[in-house]
Amino acid sequence: xxxxxxxxxxxxxxxxxxxxxxxxxxxxxxxxxxxxxxxxxxxxxxxxxxxxxxxxxxxxxxxxxxxxxxxxxxxxxxxxxxxxxxxxxxxxxxxxxxxxxxxxxxxxxxxxxxxxxxxxxxxxxxxxxxxxxxxxxxxxxxxxxxxxxxxxxxxxxxxxxxxxxxxxxxxxxxxxxxxxxxxxxxxxxxxxxxxxxxxxxxxxxxxxxxxxxxxxxxxxxxxxxxxxxxxxxxxxxxxxxxxxxxxxxxxxxxxxxxxxxxxxxxxxxxxxxxxxxxxxxxxxxxxxxxxxxxxxxxxxx
Numbered sequence: 001x002x003x004x005x006x007x008x009x010x011x012x013x014x015x016x017x018x019x020x021x022x023x024x025x026x027x028x029x030x031x032x033x034x035x036x037x038x039x040x041x042x043x044x045x046x047x048x049x050x051x052x053x054x055x056x057x058x059x060x061x062x063x064x065x066x067x068x069x070x071x072x073x074x075x076x077x078x079x080x081x082x083x084x085x086x087x088x089x090x091x092x093x094x095x096x097x098x099x100x101x102x103x104x105x106x107x108x109x110x111x112x113x114x115x116x117x118x119x120x121x122x123x124x125x126x127x128x129x130x131x132x133x134x135x136x137x138x139x140x141x142x143x144x145x146x147x148x149x150x151x152x153x154x155x156x157x158x159x160x161x162x163x164x165x166x167x168x169x170x171x172x173x174x175x176x177x178x179x180x181x182x183x184x185x186x187x188x189x190x191x192x193x194x195x196x197x198x199x200x201x202x203x204x205x206x207x208x209x210x211x212x213x214x215x216x217x218x219x220x221x222x223x224x225x226x227x228x229x230x231x232x233x234x235x236x237x238x239x240x241x242x243x244x245x246x247x248x249x250x251x252x253x254x255x256x257x258x259x260x261x262x263x264x265x266x267x268x269x270x271x272x273x274x275x276x277x278x279x280x281x282x283x284x285x286x287x288x289x290x291x292x293x294x295x296x297x298x299x300x301x
Contacts, residue, residue, distance in 0.1 A: 011236035014228045015244035021225035023252050026092045026100065027259065028214040028221070033093040035211050038086040041218060043194025044207060048219025049187035057180055065178040066185075074182070077169040078189040084162030085190075086197075087155040095152030096262040098253035102141045102272035103156040105249070108279045109134035110164030118168050126285050133278030140271030183223075238283045246276045 032041050057063050091100045109131050115121040142153050173182050198204045207215055232241045249272050256262035 007236050008240055011232040011240055012244060014232035014235075015241060015247070018225045018228035018232070018245065019248050019251055021221040021228065022101075022248055023255055025218050025221040025225065026097050026252060027255065028217045029089045029092045030097075030260070032211055032214050032218070033089070035208070036205055036215075037198070038089040039194050039197035039200075040205055041089055041194075041215070042082060042086060043191060043198050043204075044215040045219045045222060046187050046191035046194055048216055049183075049223055050191060052220065052223055053180070053183045053187050057184065060180075062178070062180050065180045067177060067181060069181075070173065070176055071185070073169060073173055073176075074185040075189065077166055077173065077182075078186055078193065080162050080169065081166040081186070082190050082193045084159040084166060087159040087162065091152045091156035091159065093152075095150060095156065096253075096265065096268070097256040097260070098249060098262070098265065098272075099141060099153065099268050100156045101249050101252050102268050102275065103138070103153065104160050104163070105246070105272060105275045105279065106134055106138055106157070106160045107163045107167065108282070109138075109275070110161050111167050112282060114164055114168055118165075119171065127282055130278045130282035130285075133281065134275050137271045137273070137275030137278065140274060141268050142271075143267060237287050242276075242280055242283050246272075 029041060036044070057066065088100070088104070091103075112123070112127045112131050116123040138157070142149060142157065170182065195204075229241070229245070232244070249269070253262075253264055253269065257264055
């Protein structure tokens with residue numbers, strides 16, 4: 001019992017780091033939007049990421065893991081992620097932060113629906129029900145019947161779909177190459193994409209004394225958030241980690257209220273809770289299935 005409590009405590013610490021990182025990245029993105037467009041933010045963020053990834057590959061002596069194997073799949077993954085991240089950065093500048101995070105939580109729902117098509121995974125009745133519950137939550141958050149959907153809401157929703165496709169392609173890549181290799185091509189390719197996209201209008205705004213701290217924060221926070229979640233999942237079941245991750249929503253809602261005077265929208269919170277219920281149902285069932293004995297699994301088929 002003591003060991004289990006210790007695991008939960010460690011997972012909570014890692015998830016606190018993830019929540020702080022995601023929240024700080026959203027706030028930094030909004031502050032940077034005054035000076036830099038989303039493409040420039042992605043370019044400078046990726047430059048910071050290259051330095052961090054290169055440092056850890058050097059310290060751990062794992063440069064040999066960086067290969068050109070399946071460079072085409074790396075390219076697809078990074079175009080998807082680059083597009084999704086740009087939409088996300090745009091969304092945080094034009095709609096309440098809580099609404100962005102609520103719609104971002106639909107990513108696992110899209111993974112459930114797209115995995116059977118792209119990874120040949122089975123779509124069970126329970127997974128389908130989880131997705132349907134999640135879509136009810138989306139409708140509550142977006143409330144399409146009340147008014148014309150804003151570009152920010154559409155951008156946040158599309159970013160979740162693209163993040164789901166990124167997750168699926170990442171899963172395919174992890175079967176072939178190392179995490180270090182994936183992270184190296186992630187930062188390098190997205191820096192190139194960011195530079196090209198930034199230069200299309202013929203003007204690239206250079207960082208200044210006001211934006212450098214926020215650009216560094218975006219670069220470090222983006223990598224650290226995923227590192228924290230990975231560590232949390234390594235030491236505790238997803239049924240414990242997912243509720244902690246959901247704490248991002250009230251955290252960013254409160255920060256949005258304090259920093260930007262955004263109202264606490266009860267419909268956004270309610271919709272996010274419904275989305276969470278759908279995701280948690282799926283995660284709980286998957287964990288129960290994995291912990292069941294062969295005889296129990298045979299009985300449930």
